[in-house]
Amino acid sequence: MPEMILAIDQGTTGTTVFVVDGRGRIRGRAYAEIRQYYPKPGWVEHDPEEIYRSVVALSKKAIAAAKVPAAAIAGIGITNQRETFVVWERSSGRPIYRAIVWQCRRSAAICDALREREPEVARRTGLVIDPYFSGTKLKWLLDQKPEIRKRGGRGELCFGTIDTWLVHKLSRGAEFVTDYTNASRTMMFNLARGEWDDEMLAMLGVPREMLPRPASSRGPLAETAPGTIAAHAIPIAAVIGDQQSALYGQGAVAAGDSKATYGTGAFLLMNTGDRIVPSKNRLLTTAALGPAGEPAYALEGSVFIAGAAVQWLRDGLKLVRRAADTDGQARASLAKNKDRTHPYVVPAFVGLGAPHWDASARGAIVGITRGTTGADIVRATLDSIAYQVRDVIVAMESDTGRPMSELRADGGATANRYLMQFQADILGKPVRRAKIAETTAMGAAMLAGLAIGVWKSPDELHAIVEGAKVFNPEMQTAEREQLLAGWRDAVARVFTKPSD
The missing domain is CATH 3.30.420.40 (ATPase, nucleotide binding domain)
Structure with missing residues (x-):
């Protein structure tokens, strides 16, 4: 029975992929940087297609480095830069704009205009008003290009943080989903209710039809389509934002x-x-x-x-x-x-x-x-x-x-x-x-392995973080x-x- 986990860590400067075995050992790894785009002072962008290609190519490299067949991969855990987002066509999967990165400050003026509403934002979402979070930058994009807002309202376009983008692409459009940890960084998610917040969507002018289904980080949440990472489908067993993944990987x-x-x-x-x-x-x-x-x-x-x-x-x-x-x-x-x-x-x-x-x-x-x-x-x-x-x-x-x-x-x-x-x-x-420096990727691997039975209970994870x-x-x-x-x-x- 396969017992390997593929841990995908898609970060701001690069993508890392590990193959982790049932004892928590890293058996294979691969890494590559991704290009940073700075079209204007304070603006930061990524190429969404480059991010996806890096995940596929590096997954194959890591499996090869582990010297195991792809059939040995029992499940995938994805962790990612949390606030970076993509908007793409639902039917074609084609991005309509570069990914806008969490570091980007283009929505600073929008944040200043909303500042008096920060107590309400904090009460609903747990966040402060800052360009750091996806919501104000999505508002900027929708304000700049009203046609995107119209198409989003008709259900033609998808919004997603990098986890959502990767799951949608890896499943060839079968799933449109995010997890709670990533959703909680958008400034559109009601933390107490665990769902998109209508008042925040109205404040930012975001059509609900654009948004993915929020779900628990522990899945499985989807399957890769045959021919993406491997010839067979592989469960995407966990999705989690990078800092929460490090928290979990530390056993905290x-x-x-x-x-x-x-x-x-x-x-x-x-x-x-x-x-x-x-x-x-x-x-x-x-x-x-x-x-x-x-x-x-x-x-x-x-x-x-x-x-x-x-x-x-x-x-x-x-x-x-x-x-x-x-x-x-x-x-x-x-x-x-x-x-x-x-x-x-x-x-x-x-x-x-x-x-x-x-x-x-x-x-x-x-x-x-x-x-x-x-x-x-x-x-x-x-x-x-x-x-x-x-x-x-x-x-x-x-x-x-x-x-x-x-x-x-x-x-x-x-x-x-x-x-x-x-x-x-x-x-x-x-x-x-931490004994293992790569706690971000390890957290996603641990969660994915728990979800699909590589580890039977959380108690078995203690051995991975001991030492x-x-x-x-x-x-x-x-x-x-x-x-x-x-x-x-x-x-x-x-x-x-x-x-x-």
């Missing part, structure tokens, strides 16, 4: 479980179980999963600059040749001077995100002296990542009234042992670094409080709006 499936993905920025999610938690700190409330893949909820906060600060050290300041060198530099700084209170780096290169929300703030280095060295700047930059993550976690604990027991960490920057230890120290909580490296806090409370006071002072110096 109970209320209070949390994870941080350290990439260019840092994405933090706290599972709140079956409870929708409105945020007082402008965090996002979003869909998540429970242990068996059942619908649940989470709070989400984003740190704008994490790994990007390390790139700045390397490419901008030329203080390190490789990102990995920051670990040794930070340790050298600490060995020379045990006092971490000077300097502080506040990497507000593109403003401050949650929980400060000051888009006009800009970065600063605070507290330099004649004795400050390049190693000290490197160390303070790594520290700044941990401070920012802590700020979001404090906001989450405030919103939920629930202290976090530990933080589960994944992403490229978690390879930096100095950063992980300081993160544990400044949190005063253990940090559990993580745990960093326990070693810092004394008095030192932690002193450092945090200095960080708060440094952040206050870059605010462009009065603090509360």
Whole structure:
């Protein structure tokens, strides 16, 4: 009986495909970048057909790399960049416009015009009003091209995030579906009711006839058509947005479980179980999963600059040749001077995100002296990542009234042992670094395997995530409080709006 899962991770800069076996081992993999289009300043687009072709070609490559027959693939799990969307013809499957990417800011003026309605938007969808989400950019497209709105109202056109586009193409039009985690990022989905929200559709001028059927992330949701990935049909057993997939892949499936993905920025999610938690700190409330893949909820906060600060050290300041060198530099700084209170780096290169929300703030280095060295700047930059993550976690604990027991960490920057230890120290909580770096793809694989019986129960998934490296806090409370006071002072110096 086949027991392999094909995990498709369609991301912003590229597509990755893994073949995962019944023991959770990656048996084969393939990756390719996708082209980025920047037609105007602040606009970002993708070619939907290129995305689909990459998924098909890389799936075949990963199966070949695994040295297994395609017949060994029991099911497919898809995870994806969440807010990017496509509009296409229902009958032909042909896109009528490039995919508009989550990074695109073209709907900023629309968001400004809707700003006074943000409390209503948050109550219905769990989101703030921002171009980040699909809905305002879809409104922009429909306003710019009224014929699209008319055709959408006649049922001739389909709207979908990347998951919907891929399922529709892989099934050759047989299924038009999205999952709750992706739907919850459109600004059109009523989080409490689990369905499209008529008031939000009216606010954005979106015809309901354009929208896919929302469904649970755990399927099966569809089948691939014979001749797409393999000669036979394969169940698409799970579909889930990338950050929720990483949460599931970390085994963070109970209320209070949390994870941080350290990439260019840092994405933090706290599972709140079956409870929708409105945020007082402008965090996002979003869909998540429970242990068996059942619908649940989470709070989400984003740190704008994490790994990007390390790139700045390397490419901008030329203080390190490789990102990995920051670990040794930070340790050298600490060995020379045990006092971490000077300097502080506040990497507000593109403003401050949650929980400060000051888009006009800009970065600063605070507290330099004649004795400050390049190693000290490197160390303070790594520290700044941990401070920012802590700020979001404090906001989450405030919103939920629930202290976090530990933080589960994944992403490229978690390879930096100095950063992980300081993160544990400044949190005063253990940090559990994922054994498998590819937690986003692994989450989709785990969910798909559970859906089709490769794993019989959620308990069997524990073995896949076991073996993580745990960093326990070693810092004394008095030192932690002193450092945090200095960080708060440094952040206050870059605010462009009065603090509360």
